[in-house]
Amino acid sequence: MTAPREDPGEVRSTCPYCGVGCGVLLRMTGENGIAVRGDPDHPANFGRLCSKGSALGETVGLDGRLLTARVNGTPAGWGETLQLVADRFRQTISDHGPDSVAFYVSGQMLTEDYYVANKLMKGFIGSANIDTNSRLCMASTVAGHKRAFGTDTVPGTYEDLDEADLIVLVGSNLAWCHPVLHQRVLAAKAARGTRIVVVDPRRTATCDGADLHLPLRIGSDVALFNRLLAAICEGGAIDREYTRNVEGFEAAVASARAAQIAPTGLSERLVQRFCALWLRHEKVVTVFSQGVNQSSAGTDKVNAILNCHIATGRIGRPGMGPLSVTGQPNAMGGREVGGLANTLACHLDLGNAEHRAAVRAFWDAPQMPDRPGLKAVDLFRAVSDGRIKALWVMHSNPAVTLPEADAVRDAIAACDFTVVSDITAETDTARLAHVLLPAAAWSEKSGSVTNSDRTISRQRAVRAAPGEARPDWWHMAEVGRRMGWPRAFDYSGPAEIFREHAALSGIAGGFGLDFDVSGLAELSNAEYEAMTPVRWPVAARRGGRFFAEGQSFHPGGRMHMIPVTWRAPAARHAPRFPFRLNTGRIRDQWHTMTRSGLSPRLSAHLAEPFAEIHPEDAARLGIARDTLVEVASPSGRAILRAQITDAVQPGTIFAPMHWTGETAPSGRIDALVAAATDPVSGQPESKAAVCAVAPFAAAFHAFAVSSAPLRPATAYWARARTAQGWRAELAGRAAPDDWESWARVLFDLEDAAAEMVVDSARGSARLAFHEGGRLCAALFAGPEPIGLQRDHLARLPGTEARHTLTGRCPADLPDPGATLCACFDVGVNTILTAIEREGLMSVEAIGAALSAGTNCGSCRPEIAALLTRAGIQRAAE
Ligand SMILES: Nc1nc2c(c(=O)[nH]1)N[C@H]1C(S)=C(S)[C@@H](COP(=O)(O)OP(=O)(O)OC[C@H]3O[C@@H](n4cnc5c(=O)[nH]c(N)nc54)[C@H](O)[C@@H]3O)O[C@H]1N2
Ligand SMILES: Nc1nc2c(c(=O)[nH]1)N[C@H]1C(S)=C(S)[C@@H](COP(=O)(O)OP(=O)(O)OC[C@H]3O[C@@H](n4cnc5c(=O)[nH]c(N)nc54)[C@H](O)[C@@H]3O)O[C@H]1N2
Ligand code: SF4
Ligand SMILES: [Mo]
Numbered sequence: 073m074t075a076p077r078e079d080p081g082e083v084r085s086t087c088p089y090c091g092v093g094c095g096v097l098l099r100m101t102g103e104n105g106i107a108v109r110g111d112p113d114h115p116a117n118f119g120r121l122c123s124k125g126s127a128l129g130e131t132v133g134l135d136g137r138l139l140t141a142r143v144n145g146t147p148a149g150w151g152e153t154l155q156l157v158a159d160r161f162r163q164t165i166s167d168h169g170p171d172s173v174a175f176y177v178s179g180q181m182l183t184e185d186y187y188v189a190n191k192l193m194k195g196f197i198g199s200a201n202i203d204t205n206s207r208l209c210m211a212s213t214v215a216g217h218k219r220a221f222g223t224d225t226v227p228g229t230y231e232d233l234d235e236a237d238l239i240v241l242v243g244s245n246l247a248w249c250h251p252v253l254h255q256r257v258l259a260a261k262a263a264r265g266t267r268i269v270v271v272d273p274r275r276t277a278t279c280d281g282a283d284l285h286l287p288l289r290i291g292s293d294v295a296l297f298n299r300l301l302a303a304i305c306e307g308g309a310i311d312r313e314y315t316r317n318v319e320g321f322e323a324a325v326a327s328a329r330a331a332q333i334a335p336t337g338l339s340e341r342l343v344q345r346f347c348a349l350w351l352r353h354e355k356v357v358t359v360f361s362q363g364v365n366q367s368s369a370g371t372d373k374v375n376a377i378l379n380c381h382i383a384t385g386r387i388g389r390p391g392m393g394p395l396s397v398t399g400q401p402n403a404m405g406g407r408e409v410g411g412l413a414n415t416l417a418c419h420l421d422l423g424n425a426e427h428r429a430a431v432r433a434f435w436d437a438p439q440m441p442d443r444p445g446l447k448a449v450d451l452f453r454a455v456s457d458g459r460i461k462a463l464w465v466m467h468s469n470p471a472v473t474l475p476e477a478d479a480v481r482d483a484i485a486a487c488d489f490t491v492v493s494d495i496t497a498e499t500d501t502a503r504l505a506h507v508l509l510p511a512a513a514w515s516e517k518s519g520s521v522t523n524s525d526r527t528i529s530r531q532r533a534v535r536a537a538p539g540e541a542r543p544d545w546w547h548m549a550e551v552g553r554r555m556g557w558p559r560a561f562d563y564s565g566p567a568e569i570f571r572e573h574a575a576l577s578g579i580a581g582g583f584g585l586d587f588d589v590s591g592l593a594e595l596s597n598a599e600y601e602a603m604t605p606v607r608w609p610v611a612a613r614r615g616g617r618f619f620a621e622g623q624s625f626h627p628g629g630r631m632h633m634i635p636v637t638w639r640a641p642a643a644r645h646a647p648r649f650p651f652r653l654n655t656g657r658i659r660d661q662w663h664t665m666t667r668s669g670l671s672p673r674l675s676a677h678l679a680e681p682f683a684e685i686h687p688e689d690a691a692r693l694g695i696a697r698d699t700l701v702e703v704a705s706p707s708g709r710a711i712l713r714a715q716i717t718d719a720v721q722p723g724t725i726f727a728p729m730h731w732t733g734e735t736a737p738s739g740r741i742d743a744l745v746a747a748a749t750d751p752v753s754g755q756p757e758s759k760a761a762v763c764a765v766a767p768f769a770a771a772f773h774a775f776a777v778s779s780a781p782l783r784p785a786t787a788y789w790a791r792a793r794t795a796q797g798w799r800a801e802l803a804g805r806a807a808p809d810d811w812e813s814w815a816r817v818l819f820d821l822e823d824a825a826a827e828m829v830v831d832s833a834r835g836s837a838r839l840a841f842h843e844g845g846r847l848c849a850a851l852f853a854g855p856e857p858i859g860l861q862r863d864h865l866a867r868l869p870g871t872e873a874r875h876t877l878t879g880r881c882p883a884d885l886p887d888p889g890a891t892l893c894a895c896f897d898v899g900v901n902t903i904l905t906a907i908e909r910e911g912l913m914s915v916e917a918i919g920a921a922l923s924a925g926t927n928c929g930s931c932r933p934e935i936a937a938l939l940t941r942a943g944i945q946r947a948a949e
Pocket of ligand 1: 244272291654656657662
């Protein structure tokens with residue numbers, strides 16, 4: 073097993089963001105820089121990268137890094153800090169029992185880190201109180217797979233996308249969230265005419281290039297897929313051979329036949345077109361993601377989809393099957409190691425005494441829990457009411473991303489003892505910790521990850537970790553040793569941990585389970601170092617695909633269809649909360665932005681938190697374009713920029729999840745989301761809270777640019793990094809009397825020379841501050857949202873800018889506009905000008921002229937929209 077050749081000086085690794093799991097080639101440039109390109113040999117991406125992967129080099133600086141351990145805010149040495157953590161956990165366990173402590177971990181951890189976390193908690197501490205942010209992400213899929221297949225197996229692979237005739241994307245904004253896979257889907261369409269259907273209440277970038285968009289009501293997927301199953305029966309598409317041995321077939325079909333499509337809000341004609349496409353094409357892949365999982369009916373939604381594939385036998389064969397796309401780079405690996413509170417290890421079952429005994433013997437573990445631990449939402453409730461007294465959060469930011477985030481933040485703040493392992497010094501969660509442990513980051517640590525199609529790839533270090541930072545597995549192994557288990561946690565490095573994990577999977581294989589990579593248990597350190605991407609299972613006793621023959625992993629080996637019935641989202645509308653709040657992601661940011669937010673390029677696409685709202689609702693509520701809206705729910709409030717668009721349905725708004733106390737304190741969207749969960753999976757319903765929307769009564773709006781970071785104190789503010797420093801949007805309920813003193817406090821510039829134009833009568837002010845002839849900050853304020861050439865202004869700090877106060881570019885220096893193509897840094901205005909001046913008519917022509925859209929392709933839908941906009945304008949002229 074040797075790695076394919078790379079250029080000298082390049083190291084093969086894997087992108088640390090989404091579950092596509094793209095291979096990258098890394099090269100050190102200078103002392104700390106890293107050049108990144110797609111790995112042409114990696115089976116997930118064949119050289120492609122999206123905007124986030126391409127910008128990785130901009131996110132690996134030391135800006136904001138946590139470089140030493142800290143105890144109560146004070147830097148501390150590793151020895152004393154580890155001893156403190158071990159002592160406090162031991163003491164808490166001896167006073168209150170093993171269930172009084174908990175770990176909250178992450179699908180972004182490497183398999184080796186995750187394995188050690190699970191072993192320490194389940195085998196040695198003896199509790200199952202380890203849960204992960206995958207509970208917010210993949211839990212419904214895991215539960216749905218288990219109900220249907222008896223185990224958590226993803227039957228599909230990426231190659232199925234290349235061979236499918238029909239690809240149905242359900243609750244997945246693939247174009248923005250798995251861009252490289254979306255390119256693969258579009259390539260299949262170009263090559264063989266693959267039909268694409270998008271099932272999403274919103275019109276998203278993924279709809280561009282789709283043949284059909286079903287804008288169903290939020291939460292109604294079960295009704296839609298029940299109708300499809302009924303149509304499959306009526307259309308004679310049942311695979312009699314395959315279903316002969318399926319348990320629950322009759323019951324599932326009966327509940328499908330009884331179902332109505334009314335809850336979907338879709339027309340009969342649209343639903344019939346969808347069913348007809350399904351019936352016409354045998355090779356169908358259903359890709360699904362958070363619009364399915366993050367629902368109080370998430371597990372039922374998953375089974376409603378699986379039912380259709382099982383009934384038609386369209387599963388486990390080339391070009392067909394359900395394919396749940398994982399969000400995080402190692403969401404799949406976390407499921408393999410058993411990192412959820414209700415799983416054991418290697419797909420073994422916590423509730424099965426034989427499985428428990430086998431794992432206990434393998435680990436030589438003193439104890440083992442025999443019942444599931446607390447799932448994420450309940451776990452933080454237990455922190456809140458004092459049942460959990462010591463908490464260790466690794467590689468996640470739950471004070472932002474858990475539903476009812478303000479309550480979660482308060483619970484963590486009140487916990488007796490909180491440890492946070494992170495790479496970032498200041499996050500909403502890290503600010504609450506008693507102990508902060510500095511972790512080694514991507515590019516500094518080694519290990520493995522498994523992507524959406526079960527392919528295991530290596531992440532490799534290309535440089536030493538800075539300061540005192542150490543890999544996550546090391547934090548836990550050191551604490552485990554100090555808690556009294558030196559032998560069990562005596563690891564020399566990730567290779568040894570990986571071998572142990574692979575050997576344990578052989579035991580799972582011995583029980584007849586799917587996850588078996590025992591073929592990798594004997595890798596030498598050098599072989600582990602050179603390991604190339606490999607899809608599991610990897611074992612002498614089996615290989616290849618799953619479920620094509622109709623066998624499952626249930627006792628007795630039968631596939632199960634599950635009768636499912638639609639039910640409405642958990643949060644009910646009340647007169648005070650007439651809207652439904654849909655939440656999700658934007659193209660260029662990753663979750664709480666601790667890494668992607670370091671890149672000026674990625675921060676330029678959408679620089680502040682926003683709410684998409686339908687024009688009818690906006691008109692009714694008196695919400696004008698670009699003003700701010702206040703959104704309130706039973707659990708919290710937010711202030712967001714209104715984006716008026718018919719991409720969302722009346723009565724619903726969509727808001728992204730990315731903003732935090734660090735970037736926009738009033739944009740913390742999970743403060744609004746109710747902690748309602750799916751009864752089977754425990755996954756929270758992150759996309760269907762109820763809320764009220766009203767205009768935010770701002771007395772002033774302002775835009776600021778600055779060389780130094782700024783942290784305003786206004787009711788609304790949002791800041792983003794730029795190449796020259798920072799930019800910020802602000803708004804407040806009362807305008808300052810003295811703009812100059814106010815701005816000096818805002819920018820912390822006591823003595824800088826000020827240039828200003830203040831119109832007190834109109835309530836507007838423009839100020840620029842210079843030091844040593846260079847612009848250090850500027851502020852533009854007024855009673856209405858400010859129309860300015862923001863991207864031009866954002867480039868000025870640090871330069872000898874003149875005419876700053878006009879807020880406009882000099883005629884000879886065009887304003888590029890907001891970045892549309894992040895790969896080549898091409899702005900909206902640059903593209904619009906080229907369309908107009910050069911008469912460009914297609915996305916390809918724009919690519920040829922400006923390179924925009926020619927790398928990762930994820931901005932192509934937006935370029936197409938600009939072309940349409942320009943075309944409409946031309947037609948109107
Ligand atoms: N750019 C970017 N990419 C990412 C991430 C990121 O932070 N940024 N995060 C990664 C992670 S961890 C994950 S889990 C994935 C998530 O990837 P996706 O699931 O694709 O992303 P989301 O935006 O959360 O939600 C997808 C869609 O679900 C729709 N939806 C809401 N309710 C319903 C419903 O009831 N039914 C249906 N059918 N659809 C509904 C929303 O309108 C939204 O467009 O993305 C991964 N990739
Ligand atoms: N409303 C709403 N809420 C959601 C969602 C939604 O769609 N809507 N999606 C949910 C989903 S699917 C997910 S996956 C979660 C994600 O939510 P989180 O996991 O809470 O978000 P991240 O920002 O990815 O947090 C990762 C943290 O790990 C740190 N970190 C980075 N590298 C390392 C490392 O190598 N080691 C350590 N120890 N730390 C590191 C980062 O600085 C950051 O603080 O959010 C969930 N919340
Ligand atoms: S699609 Fe983008 S974010 Fe996802 S793994 Fe590939 S390069 Fe990274
Ligand atoms: Mo996720």
